[in-house]
Amino acid sequence: MGLRPNRRRELIIVALINIICILQMLIWNANEWFILGLMAALALFNAIFFAFYIKRKNAEFLQEKKQLSYRVEQAGQHVFEQIPLGILLYNDSNKVVWSNKYIKEMFKKDVDNLELASLDTVLFSLLKTSKKSFEFAHRDAVYLISHKKDEQVLYFDDITDYARLMTRYEDEQAALGLIVLDNFDEVVKNLDEQEQNDYRRAISDKLTGWAHENNVMFRVLRDGRHLILMNHKILSELCGDRFSILDDIRAIGTDQVTLTVSMGIASGYRSYVASFNRASSLVDLALSRGGDQIAIKKKGVDDFIFYGGKTNPIATQNRVRARVNAGAYERLILDSDKVIIMGHRFPDADAIGACVGLLKVAMTFEKEAYIVLNKSELDKTNEIFINEILKDEQLVTYFISSIKAVELMTKNSLLVIADTQSSNLVIDNKLLRLTNKIAIFDHHRRSADFIEATLSYTDPSVSSTAELVVDMFDYFSRRIVLTAIESSIMLSGIMLDTRRFMYNTSKKTYEAAAILKQRGADEKYVSKLLKAPIDHYYSRAHLTHRARVFADIYLISSASDELMFDRTEIAATADDLLNVQGIKATFVLGYVGESEVAISARSVGDVNVQLIMEALGGGGHLTNAAVRIVGTIEEATTALEAVLSDLEALRALSS
Numbered sequence: 167m168g169l170r171p172n173r174r175r176e177l178i179i180v181a182l183i184n185i186i187c188i189l190q191m192l193i194w195n196a197n198e199w200f201i202l203g204l205m206a207a208l209a210l211f212n213a214i215f216f217a218f219y220i221k222r223k224n225a226e227f228l229q230e231k232k233q234l235s236y237r238v239e240q241a242g243q244h245v246f247e248q249i250p251l252g253i254l255l256y257n258d259s260n261k262v263v264w265s266n267k268y269i270k271e272m273f274k275k276d277v278d279n280l281e282l283a284s285l286d287t288v289l290f291s292l293l294k295t296s297k298k299s300f301e302f303a304h305r306d307a308v309y310l311i312s313h314k315k316d317e318q319v320l321y322f323d324d325i326t327d328y329a330r331l332m333t334r335y336e337d338e339q340a341a342l343g344l345i346v347l348d349n350f351d352e353v354v355k356n357l358d359e360q361e362q363n364d365y366r367r368a369i370s371d372k373l374t375g376w377a378h379e380n381n382v383m384f385r386v387l388r389d390g391r392h393l394i395l396m397n398h399k400i401l402s403e404l405c406g407d408r409f410s411i412l413d414d415i416r417a418i419g420t421d422q423v424t425l426t427v428s429m430g431i432a433s434g435y436r437s438y439v440a441s442f443n444r445a446s447s448l449v450d451l452a453l454s455r456g457g458d459q460i461a462i463k464k465k466g467v468d469d470f471i472f473y474g475g476k477t478n479p480i481a482t483q484n485r486v487r488a489r490v491n492a493g494a495y496e497r498l499i500l501d502s503d504k505v506i507i508m509g510h511r512f513p514d515a516d517a518i519g520a521c522v523g524l525l526k527v528a529m530t531f532e533k534e535a536y537i538v539l540n541k542s543e544l545d546k547t548n549e550i551f552i553n554e555i556l557k558d559e560q561l562v563t564y565f566i567s568s569i570k571a572v573e574l575m576t577k578n579s580l581l582v583i584a585d586t587q588s589s590n591l592v593i594d595n596k597l598l599r600l601t602n603k604i605a606i607f608d609h610h611r612r613s614a615d616f617i618e619a620t621l622s623y624t625d626p627s628v629s630s631t632a633e634l635v636v637d638m639f640d641y642f643s644r645r646i647v648l649t650a651i652e653s654s655i656m657l658s659g660i661m662l663d664t665r666r667f668m669y670n671t672s673k674k675t676y677e678a679a680a681i682l683k684q685r686g687a688d689e690k691y692v693s694k695l696l697k698a699p700i701d702h703y704y705s706r707a708h709l710t711h712r713a714r715v716f717a718d719i720y721l722i723s724s725a726s727d728e729l730m731f732d733r734t735e736i737a738a739t740a741d742d743l744l745n746v747q748g749i750k751a752t753f754v755l756g757y758v759g760e761s762e763v764a765i766s767a768r769s770v771g772d773v774n775v776q777l778i779m780e781a782l783g784g785g786g787h788l789t790n791a792a793v794r795i796v797g798t799i800e801e802a803t804t805a806l807e808a809v810l811s812d813l814e815a816l817r818a819l820s821s
């Protein structure tokens with residue numbers, strides 16, 4: 167900063183005075199006293215001058231600084247009022263203490279001194295969630311609010327354009343799907359050519375009409391599948407309608423001819439190739455759950471969404487699958503160093519029966535093979551069954567604990583899973599990580615946590631896994647030899663899961679039973695295996711006694727709080743209660759652990775209990791499903807009743 171001109175003049179004059187005085191002293195040659203006096207006078211003059219000079223300069227500087235900060239403050243005020251950002255300050259009692267013009271315009275009133283709660287209840291509740299930033303919709307706009315808790319200040323940033331763009335981007339994401347006709351050829355194979363064509367055309371017309379109405383692109387692929395393409399917005403609308411097209415297709419058929427379709431739809435994937443592959447595996451998932459349903463997966467969302475599944479899976483009559491899968495199992499056995507077989511936790515007669523059958527196949531091909539069983543983890547009813555089996559001196563040597571199995575397992579071992587395909591239900595899921603070679607044999611519908619396997623032979627139309635295994639016996643390259651006890655164990659599996667041939671049986675079920683009978687299965691031994699302890703009957707009596715009718719067609723039995731049950735007791739009671747006249751589904755609830763409630767659900771077929779149990783976090787079949795809930799029986803009963811009430815409301819709406 168330079169000096170002002172008049173200030174510079176003052177300094178020049180002072181300098182000249184000094185120079186003149188010194189020159190005078192040199193020229194005059196005056197006496198010492200005079201020179202000393204003059205020097206003192208000059209020094210005094212200089213001192214006084216500079217003192218004044220500095221003081222004045224400071225004063226001026228202060229004045230300038232004051233002016234500057236005033237101007238900055240003015241500019242700041244202007245900025246606070248004019249910037250396109252809302253600023254709101256509040257105090258300890260949640261009252262607005264200051265806000266800028268933007269806020270006042272946004273709320274269309276002076277908000278100062280208002281309580282935040284009365285300003286906007288939604289905003290107030292969002293503030294209490296203690297998020298640092300969140301979106302807030304007000305009138306037609308969307309704001310991103312940054313909350314500085316310590317400073318008690320809120321910044322409102324208008325992101326309406328961005329939010330609109332985001333919604334539009336999501337709406338316009340592609341959703342790609344595949345539609346297949348479930349078992350069409352099987353269903354129509356006894357009809358004449360003309361009728362077959364009529365049905366084919368009727369389904370095609372329905373689907374084309376549906377696609378056209380909903381703005382869905384629709385093309386028939388060469389392999390009999392149909393490709394559909396739509397944007398995400400349309401998919402959401404179809405979900406809102408709960409895909410009534412499934413009902414329309416089913417309406418084409420008659421009592422003898424059940425026509426259904428399944429779909430897999432993938433949305434939000436980066437490439438169409440990825441969407442197509444995903445849709446393809448979703449169709450498989452829909453089919454493995456019994457068909458007549460839609461499986462949807464959105465990229466980035468963990469859960470699958472299912473619609474439909476109202477019909478019982480139709481038994482596939484062709485035996486191609488049994489042959490193909492037997493061949494694949496044989497190859498896998500031959501390629502492995504040993505075979506380790508594992509059922510679900512708390513194994514029942516079907517799980518053990520299937521394991522024994524699969525063990526015999528591995529042994530026939532001269533492989534070292536074992537069945538995993540943890541004797542500490544059995545329930546009372548199955549304990550009798552398993553202890554009976556372990557009395558067999560030969561069989562007992564093939565049962566090993568899961569700890570032993572971990573030791574024996576190598577990367578080259580084949581792990582076989584029977585009677586479940588859920589990673590959470592197997593006896594020990596550590597084993598799943600020890601090998602890449604996994605084969606699954608199961609008759610349950612696929613759950614979302616299904617195990618990825620090299621070979622997966624699952625068919626929800628088969629009565630039991632034991633039946634599924636027996637059905638493969640004919641197709642191995644060597645003859646499978648069973649002892650009478652082994653045949654009896656497998657037969658008891660079929661008998662347990664069909665409730666002694668009362669439910670889920672097909673022609674093949676009796677064929678499998680006949681094969682086992684031929685190999686020496688003994689009814690007396692089977693009934694000994696399926697015997698239950700007296701406690702079992704007491705428990706069932708208690709649960710039966712507490713059953714009450716809900717919404718005319720359901721029976722719900724909630725056990726007393728102080729009793730503890732086996733899962734089998736709860737399941738068996740749910741089975742029993744189905745025999746009550748006019749009842750379409752039964753639900754039995756009881757404690758199976760410390761604050762752990764099990765619900766067993768059974769249906770005669772008109773109600774899909776799988777969907778009901780899935781709504782509570784469980785799974786299973788259309789006619790046979792279950793869930794375990796952490797909480798009290800009262801809470802579980804309330805949750806169940808809420809699901810049933812929703813279902814009834816939906817049914818009332820659609821009828």
Ligand SMILES: [Mn+2]
Pocket residue numbers: 516517585609630631663
């Ligand atoms: Mn089973």
